[in-house]
Amino acid sequence: MKITFEIIEHVADLARLNLTESEKQKLTSEMANIIGYVDKLNQLDTTNVPPTSHVKPISNIFREDVVKESFDREKILSNAPSRDNGCFKVPKVVE
Amino acid sequence: MEYEIVIGLEVHAELSTKSKIYCSCTTEFGGEENTHCCPICTGMPGVLPVLNKKVVEYAVRAGLATNCTIADYSKQDRKNYFYPDLPKAYQISQYDFPLCKNGYIDIETDGKTKRVGITRIHIEEDAGKLMHDEWDTGTLVDYNRCGVPLIEIVGEPDLRSAEEARAYMEKLRSILQFIGVSDCKMQEGSLRADVNLSVRPVGQKELGTRTEMKNLNSFRSIVRAVEAEAQRQIREIESGGTVVQETRRWDDERGLSVSMRSKEEAHDYRYFPEPDLVPIVLDKEWVEGIRASLPELPDARKKRYVREFGLPEYDAEILTSSKVLSDFFDDAVKQSSNAKAVSNWIMGDLMRILKEKGMEVENIPFPAGYLARLVGLIEKGTISGTIAKKVFEKMFLSGKGPETIVKEEGLEVVSDEGALTAVVRKVLDNNPQSVADYRKGKEKALGFLVGQAMRETKGKADPQLINKLLKEAMDKA
Incomplete structure (x- = not known):
């Protein structure tokens, strides 16, 4: 994958990052290096290697459907920068 | 020019587990804001989600009941987007390995049966609730719903009219209720649909450009949204314009859809495997065990009503459209020798009075046995058919047994x-x-x-x- 200036702008936008022009330039080359490094892996023959979606060779970790007490609301809201009427308060979002 | 409407529905159903999908908080509806929350469902750093086994079981039940293939290997993924209803800034969902694939259900419109394809069913978590105050500067967030388990049922674009969309939704609801995986209360948002719709000139093979309308939560709004959006697209094309692929919000009050030109329009969710959750590998025997435990489904029950009781197809269809109604009928029939009469009472007087009072079948104020006994009183000649209608009305209003009403009001047939x-x-x-x-x-x-x-x-x-x-x-x- 070729990392372009436009890709960096798009990814920054998705991540809600405000980057300066020089930061975008710098990240374009840095990101290209990182992706290029990972691209090396493509040189390996993986025909007989199943795709990995998880690093641990385990599956089926479940919990039973049992209700336990939730946290006290005060505790849940204690890290909130802003709150109102028992709710988290965030900058107005309107669609 | 004549146009054909092409519709595909994505239906979200909340699963009726007791606890949330990745933590032990209750899924109960209502409750004070942010009191059904813990660090896991509010997305605190460093917590570890653990999948509720019942969620997998319910999703597999839904898959089997809709003729899907159940995946022996399945995994969960992160769907990334910023919106305050999602405290983690991603939703845990399933991307390329859903639990169920390639199913179908049969729907009936105008007495004709049509098979509608189901692309896939996957599990995911619900989001929180946002409350916008017009006079305030901020938005309030309640995370009680956050982490409640959902299945998303993605349908093929096989539907061709608002009526078909409605029939499809009704059939899905009835199936999910019959197998007991969701209560499907649309007014509480536990069943809702995203409508994907495009139009094309009749005879054209390629699909037109589609739009998506999200979170429709009543049969009525689905029908209205389909009709209005189809007309809008046709007008757009006829006036020389083009339909833009976009998400639109259905405004039920104004009866029209509005473009949502938000930044998320890019739909670049950057899915990647959820590292905190391990793959789901299903054992064939376990799946077959679930298949064996499935109850009689609406289609089978409908056929039984026609075969065993000689009910008209239409009546059998209505009776089996809701599990509660169908169970009510079954229960009454067990205590009566005249299934047809019982069905007629339900289809006629009961449906009419429920509609008049604006009540749901869940709220029928007397047990099924009363209806069976009322039918019995007519058969024995204790009361006449005309009087029975009065008794029925009183039974509905007072919840008293039919014999009591007949006795109290002195309504027995006089044959002296x-x-x-x-x-x-x-x-x-x-x-x-x-x-x-x-x-x-x-x-x-x-x-x-x-x-x-x-x-x-x-x-x-x-x-x-x-x-x-x-x-x-x-x-x-």
Whole structure:
């Protein structure tokens, strides 16, 4: 994958990052290096290697459907920068 | 030009597990804001989600009931987007390895059966609730719903009209209720649909450009949204414009859809495997065990009603459209020898009164046995059909048993000859003209006199007996 200036702008936008022009330039080359490094892996023959979606060779970790007490609301809201009427308060979002 | 509408629905159903999908908080509806929350469902750093096994079981049940193939290997992924209803800034969902694939359900419209494909069913977590205050500067967030388990049922674009979309939704709801995986209360948002819709000139093979309308939560709004959006797209094309692929918000109050030109329009969710959750590998035997435990599904039950009770297809379809209604019917039939009469009462008087009172079938105020007993009272001749309607009304309003009502109100059929002879005498005395007409051979006059006698007894007289007594009295003299 070729990392372009436009890709960096798009990814920054998705991540809600405000980057300066020089930061975008710098990240374009840095990101290209990182992706290029990972691209090396493509040189390996993986025909007989199943795709990995998880690093641990385990599956089926479940919990039973049992209700336990939730946290006290005060505790849940204690890290909130802003709150109102028992709710988290965030900058107005309107669609 | 004639256009064809092409619709595909994505249906979200909340699963009726007791606890959330990745933590032990309750899934109960309502509750004070942010009181069904913990660090896991509010997305605190460093927490570890653990999948609720019941969620997998319910999703597999839904998959089997809709003729899907169940994946032996499945995994969960992160769907990334920023919106405050999602505290983690990603939703845990399933991307390329969903639990269920390639199913179908059959729907009926205008007496015709149509098979509608189901692309996939996957599990995911619900988001929180945002409250916008017009006069305030901020948005309030309640995370009680956050982490409640959902299945998303993605349908093929096989639907061609608002009626088909409605029939599809109704069939899905009924199936999910029958297998007990979701209560499907649309007013509480536990069943909702995203409508993907495009139009194309009749005969054209390629699909037109589609739009998506999110979170429609009533059958009525789905029907209206489909009709309005199809018309909008046709107008757009006819006036020389083009349909833009976009997400639109359906405004039910104004009856139109509005473009949502938000930044998320890019739909670049950057899915990647959820590192905190391990793959789901399903054992064939376990899946087969679930298949064996599935109850009778709506289609099978409908066929049984037609076969065993001789009900019309249409009636059987309505009765099985809701599990509660269908169970009510089954329950009544077990206690009655006349299934057809029971069905007629449900289809007629019961549906009418529920509609009048704006009530749901969940709120029928008397047990099914009462209806069976009411039918029994008519069959035994204790009350007449006309009186039975009154008893039914009273039964609905008071919740009292039919026998109690009949007794309290003195509604039994009067079949005591002595008592009725007096009534007959009175009617004959009051209507000499009709008596004369009858004697001249006018059969109609008899009917009038029977009616008079029934009125005299407030409908309680045994009409056969009245008929006989009147005839005897007039033929004698």
